[in-house]
Amino acid sequence: MRIRRILSIIKKEFIQIKRDKPSLGIAIMMPLMMMFLFGYAVKVEVDHVPTAVWDESQTLQSREFIRSFQNSNYFDVVTYVSNRGEMQALMDTGEVKAALHIPPDFSRNILKGEPAQTEMLVDGSDPTVARTVFSSGVLIAEHFSRNISLKTMLKRGSGTITLPVELKPRVEYNPSFKTEIFTIPGLIGLVMQNITVMLTAFSLVRERERGTIEQLIVTPIKPAELMIGKLIPYIFIALIDFTLSLSIGMFWFHVPVKGSLALLFPLALVFIIVALSIGILISTVARTQLQAMQMTMLFLLPSIILSGFIFPLDAMPEIVRLISYMIPLTYFLRIIRGIVVKGVGFDILYSDTLALAFFGLVLFTLAIVRFRKKLE
Amino acid sequence: MDYAVELNGITKKYGNLTAVDNLNLKIPPGSIFGFLGPNGSGKTTTIRMMCGVLTPTSGSGKVLGYDILKNPEEIKKKIGYMSQKFSLYEDLTVEENLDFYGEIYSIPPKEFKERKDIVYRMAGLSGREKTLAGNLSGGWKQRLALGCALIHKPSLLFLDEPTAGVDPVSRRIFWKVIREMTKNNITVIVSTHYMDEAQTCDLVGFIFKGKLLDFGDPNEIVKKNNAQNLEDVFIKYVEEMTGEHHGVRPLDIFFNG
Numbered sequence: 107m108r109i110r111r112i113l114s115i116i117k118k119e120f121i122q123i124k125r126d127k128p129s130l131g132i133a134i135m136m137p138l139m140m141m142f143l144f145g146y147a148v149k150v151e152v153d154h155v156p157t158a159v160w161d162e163s164q165t166l167q168s169r170e171f172i173r174s175f176q177n178s179n180y181f182d183v184v185t186y187v188s189n190r191g192e193m194q195a196l197m198d199t200g201e202v203k204a205a206l207h208i209p210p211d212f213s214r215n216i217l218k219g220e221p222a223q224t225e226m227l228v229d230g231s232d233p234t235v236a237r238t239v240f241s242s243g244v245l246i247a248e249h250f251s252r253n254i255s256l257k258t259m260l261k262r263g264s265g266t267i268t269l270p271v272e273l274k275p276r277v278e279y280n281p282s283f284k285t286e287i288f289t290i291p292g293l294i295g296l297v298m299q300n301i302t303v304m305l306t307a308f309s310l311v312r313e314r315e316r317g318t319i320e321q322l323i324v325t326p327i328k329p330a331e332l333m334i335g336k337l338i339p340y341i342f343i344a345l346i347d348f349t350l351s352l353s354i355g356m357f358w359f360h361v362p363v364k365g366s367l368a369l370l371f372p373l374a375l376v377f378i379i380v381a382l383s384i385g386i387l388i389s390t391v392a393r394t395q396l397q398a399m400q401m402t403m404l405f406l407l408p409s410i411i412l413s414g415f416i417f418p419l420d421a422m423p424e425i426v427r428l429i430s431y432m433i434p435l436t437y438f439l440r441i442i443r444g445i446v447v448k449g450v451g452f453d454i455l456y457s458d459t460l461a462l463a464f465f466g467l468v469l470f471t472l473a474i475v476r477f478r479k480k481l482e
Numbered sequence: 483m484d485y486a487v488e489l490n491g492i493t494k495k496y497g498n499l500t501a502v503d504n505l506n507l508k509i510p511p512g513s514i515f516g517f518l519g520p521n522g523s524g525k526t527t528t529i530r531m532m533c534g535v536l537t538p539t540s541g542s543g544k545v546l547g548y549d550i551l552k553n554p555e556e557i558k559k560k561i562g563y564m565s566q567k568f569s570l571y572e573d574l575t576v577e578e579n580l581d582f583y584g585e586i587y588s589i590p591p592k593e594f595k596e597r598k599d600i601v602y603r604m605a606g607l608s609g610r611e612k613t614l615a616g617n618l619s620g621g622w623k624q625r626l627a628l629g630c631a632l633i634h635k636p637s638l639l640f641l642d643e644p645t646a647g648v649d650p651v652s653r654r655i656f657w658k659v660i661r662e663m664t665k666n667n668i669t670v671i672v673s674t675h676y677m678d679e680a681q682t683c684d685l686v687g688f689i690f691k692g693k694l695l696d697f698g699d700p701n702e703i704v705k706k707n708n709a710q711n712l713e714d715v716f717i718k719y720v721e722e723m724t725g726e727h728h729g730v731r732p733l734d735i736f737f738n739g
């Protein structure tokens with residue numbers, strides 16, 4: 107293996123990248139576009155849920171109760187109705203995603219110090235939204251009733267304030283349940299994978315399509331020299347892409363990186379090398395850029411579903427989960443979420459990093475072995 | 483090493499098509515071998531097998547003493563190859579292409595500058611160093627390809643139809659270079675359409691439908707067949723092979739297969 111040959115390939119690739127402005131533009135713009143586009147798409151809005159209210163009590167207490175919903179920012183009271191039929195109709199058409207029903211005896215029960223039943227309807231079409239809406243409603247109601255019991259007890263003047271046993275849940279890492287905290291880091295991983303695989307997949311196939319491969323394979327260049335030389339320039343581009351995607355996540359979607367950036371970048375580099383190797387492997391099989399594109403898609407699609415980007419791995423059946431472990435993105439999602447969301451260190455992430463490094467080694471070696479200095 | 487190239491029963495099949503059919507060839511070092519035949523007769527396929535970039539279906543061969551099946555990488559160090567279709571980087575300049583191949587062939591940096599000057603002069607490339615290869619005209623592209631094939635001082639040079647469709651100046655440059663090479667005992671294998679070019683080769687081989695129909699000194703071949711020139715000889719061969727006789731413009735039939 108000769109360093110000079112590798113350097114000459116790197117230099118040549120850089121010159122070609124520099125002169126191919128449209129491709130360079132795409133390589134830089136694509137992650138930006140994907141981040142903005144998907145960033146909003148994956149942001150599940152669970153605040154300001156349009157809500158209908160059926161207030162049969164029409165009292166000071168009921169209005170206060172409604173206000174506490176309104177003030178929570180989770181609910182937007184958009185309309186008042188006067189019977190169950192109207193409430194149901196609004197839910198059916200999707201005009202409201204939640205409905206709050208306060209029965210006539212609401213105030214009376216409160217003043218008597220008896221439990222006051224209220225009712226909440228939630229549109230369950232999207233379980234994620236429904237779950238959040240539901241738990242927000244419960245929280246608000248609990249908070250409201252605690253205030254009332256406090257007030258009444260104070261009014262009665264009894265010396266001891268005894269609240270029933272209370273479970274106060276504390277959510278770690280993402281206490282406000284902001285979905286973007288979870289989805290944006292995943293998106294960065296996904297976007298990186300998509301761009302990076304394509305970068306190298308095209309680079310070698312282009313040589314085949316243009317016929318320049320013929321002159322190259324008639325020289326004494328070794329497959330490893332060619333592959334390494336082709337990989338390195340794209341590492342730089344991929345690192346730029348990663349920096350851009352991460353910046354959009356941090357500054358546009360306001361997802362702070364809790365852990366160390368100095369750890370995130372080297373681990374991202376490992377993932378980039380894995381993804382570039384996948385691209386190179388594809389290009390040793392594909393004959394045309396179209397084929398390379400199709401193979402890339404064939405590889406990317408399952409990784410979106412199975413990597414844990416959308417559905418948690420824990421919820422998958424055993425066999426499917428085994429496939430997930432074959433997808434490099436799975437490990438990088440754990441790494442980037444670990445660092446961004448939880449702020450964990452290498453002591454936690456080393457096994458995922460090792461898995462990635464292993465993938466990189468195997469895939470890159472496979473590409474070198476597969477690459478034949480032959481025509482057909 | 484008795485021969486620069488020695489092919490024994492080399493065959494290449496593409497599905498049902500036999501592109502090269504049981505070909506035997508012996509080319510002594512330092513000679514110019516003209517490889518003649520109409521389009522699609524198997525010249526390029528044969529040359530690629532000699533360069534070690536195409537695996538023959540059967541048969542064996544040696545190039546510069548190395549087995550084409552077992553040792554293609556050793557062969558690649560010592561040969562220069564100019565493909566029929568331009569296969570250098572169109573988005574690189576003349577100089578960048580030369581630099582790239584110079585480095586790929588690991589020419590020592592000290593020697594490289596001198597080598598480059600020689601190649602610029604031989605291939606008549608001076609003045610176009612900074613031009614993008616893609617912006618060169620056909621003849622100039624071919625000259626650049628020749629330059630890249632020569633940059634590492636190969637012992638054996640393969641030129642696949644280097645003069646097809648190029649201007650007369652470039653054509654003259656090519657033949658000047660080819661003759662200069664043999665002075666240094668470099669073997670040149672050149673495929674061509676042009677019979678006047680072929681006449682000046684040390685050896686010619688005529689291939690048709692993958693079969694080598696004749697091989698030898700061009701003057702002897704003409705004499706042996708009682709013909710005026712090579713062109714007449716090869717028309718005769720094609721007619722014998724196809725069983726046809728055409729009274730008109732033999733050259734057209736020859737070239738259109």
Ligand SMILES: Nc1ncnc2c1ncn2[C@@H]1O[C@H](COP(=O)(O)OP(=O)(O)O)[C@@H](O)[C@H]1O
Binds near residue numbers: 520523524525526527
């Ligand atoms: N890669 C290939 N796949 C299928 N057929 C091929 C391939 N390369 C060449 N051929 C066929 O082999 C025959 C010989 O081609 P070639 O060696 O290019 O001829 P020449 O160089 O003399 O014009 C032709 O019929 C051509 O169509």
Ligand SMILES: [Mg+2]
Binds near residue numbers: 526
């Ligand atoms: Mg040809």
